[in-house]
Amino acid sequence: MKIQNYIDQIIKKSWLTGIKSDYDNHTLLYEDSVKCALYHHFRKYVDKEWLQQNDIRIYPEFYLPHCGERADIAIVKLKDAANRKVTDLSECVESILAIIEINYKNTSSTHEFFQDINKLSLFAKEYQDAQLYAAFIHEEYDGKHHVSGLDGQQTSKWAKGTVSELLGYWDKCRDEFVTEVRSYDPLPDHDLL
Numbered sequence: 698m699k700i701q702n703y704i705d706q707i708i709k710k711s712w713l714t715g716i717k718s719d720y721d722n723h724t725l726l727y728e729d730s731v732k733c734a735l736y737h738h739f740r741k742y743v744d745k746e747w748l749q750q751n752d753i754r755i756y757p758e759f760y761l762p763h764c765g766e767r768a769d770i771a772i773v774k775l776k777d778a779a780n781r782k783v784t785d786l787s788e789c790v791e792s793i794l795a796i797i798e799i800n801y802k803n804t805s806s807t808h809e810f811f812q813d814i815n816k817l818s819l820f821a822k823e824y825q826d827a828q829l830y831a832a833f834i835h836e837e838y839d840g841k842h843h844v845s846g847l848d849g850q851q852t853s854k855w856a857k858g859t860v861s862e863l864l865g866y867w868d869k870c871r872d873e874f875v876t877e878v879r880s881y882d883p884l885p886d887h888d889l890l
Contacts, residue, residue: 700751701828704772704795705861708830709878711738712863717876720834720865728801731834732757732769735799739772752777753794760787761796763823766816769832770797796820797830797863821859834865 715738719725725734739755748754752775759771772795798813817829862879 700753700774701794703747704753705828707739707743708735708772708795708797709861709863710742711735712832712865712878713876714738715741716832716834716863716865717874720874720876725801725834728769728799731801731832732799735797735832736770739770752791761793761820761824762787764819766819768796768820769799771795772797793824793827795828795830796824797832799832801834802836817860825859827859829860830863831860832863836867 712735716725716731716734719734725731736755736757753772754775755770755772757770759768759773760766761768761771771793773790774792774794775789776791796817798817800813813831813833817831820827820829858881860881862881863876864879865874865876867873868875
């Protein structure tokens, strides 16, 4: 399985099972707790030997030098061990494989979501080989028709082939918190590990 496909599967499984369970058990409070939980579940589900063998690392608040922004979570490939002799670990990164922007709101405010969408648009231009994820929890929304942060123009242009939305929202009809994935990337969504 291709490296990015495996990472994609782990991220989506972490969202659909781990974040759903955490929300249902009242362990998520604000964006930082979602970030910590997503990091935890990724590390829990990923094969540790695979991470080491492929020189893959996951970093929160990772500085992206090409655009001067920080990613909430970045999954990177390091240079091979022989080329990691510098003291600054950020100089050891060979490539950015995945970038996750996270937002959590318990009100109907959407301003912060659109800020993250704008960041993802910038990341799509600067890191064209990276898979991008918008991990958004909307507690005030009552169904799946209102939760997407992307519109049709975005999904047919810069987000197409690059972005997956990891969505969480309260579904009034089902009277439960729901997590789902909407992919605009070419990676398969089936057979989550």
